[in-house]
Amino acid sequence: MTEWHTELAATLDEVWRRLAHGVADACAPARHPALATVGRDGGAEVRTVVLRAADRATARLDVHSDGAAGKIDEIRAEPRVCLHVWDPAGNLQLRLRATAEIVTGAAVAPLWAAVPTPARANYGGTPAPGTPIAAPDDHAARVDAARFAVVSCALREIETLHLGRDRHRRARFRADTDWRGTWLAP
Numbered sequence: 001m002t003e004w005h006t007e008l009a010a011t012l013d014e015v016w017r018r019l020a021h022g023v024a025d026a027c028a029p030a031r032h033p034a035l036a037t038v039g040r041d042g043g044a045e046v047r048t049v050v051l052r053a054a055d056r057a058t059a060r061l062d063v064h065s066d067g068a069a070g071k072i073d074e075i076r077a078e079p080r081v082c083l084h085v086w087d088p089a090g091n092l093q094l095r096l097r098a099t100a101e102i103v104t105g106a107a108v109a110p111l112w113a114a115v116p117t118p119a120r121a122n123y124g125g126t127p128a129p130g131t132p133i134a135a136p137d138d139h140a141a142r143v144d145a146a147r148f149a150v151v152s153c154a155l156r157e158i159e160t161l162h163l164g165r166d167r168h169r170r171a172r173f174r175a176d177t178d179w180r181g182t183w184l185a186p
């Protein structure tokens with residue numbers, strides 16, 4: 001049987017299978033990508049997030065955030081982001097380059113309606129995330145639907161690295177070539 005990592009099309013299928021698994025299964029490696037942005041000072045920023053949606057047809061990945069979090073300002077200033085996943089069982093690293101859009105308000109009302117009540121307190125706390133406070137408890141959770149932000153990432157490029165027993169295989173798939181893949185030297 002041919003193994004998926006030896007063929008480009010099968011590799012891309014495997015990427016989307018694992019991303020879908022990340023959305024559906026809280027224990028899947030793709031559940032918690034690292035989201036990298038360009039900081040307001042021009043330096044790199046990276047943080048763990050939860051993958052909330054992965055749609056192959058539109059090549060979009062969604063993450064939810066408090067609209068007052070630092071990453072939101074960063075993305076508004078520079079929407080080119082990168083998501084990273086390491087899947088140890090698949091020996092697979094994903095680097096997902098995207099252009100992100102911040103969506104709030106009425107457009108995301110159906111998604112807000114689906115956020116479980118306890119989780120709603122993640123959106124709207126005071127003071128805003130990242131504000132210096134005198135003691136760790138000097139903040140209060142508050143539910144504010146207006147602070148619910150969807151970071152909708154339109155993928156531009158998917159890069160894979162598979163660590164195989166025989167060899168390492170690196171590939172790149174780009175939206176502007178209709179996701180045709182090419183192998184890269186690892």
Ligand SMILES: Cc1cc2nc3c(=O)[nH]c(=O)nc-3n(C[C@H](O)[C@H](O)[C@H](O)COP(=O)(O)O)c2cc1C
Nearest residue numbers: 032047048049050064065066069070071072129130
């Ligand atoms: C396991 C885990 C999951 C997280 N999921 C999210 C998430 O889905 N959205 C989010 O905004 N922050 C999430 N965070 C918190 C971020 O890592 C980060 O601390 C926070 O968003 C503030 O980052 P920022 O100031 O760069 O915006 C998560 C953290 C951990 C450890």
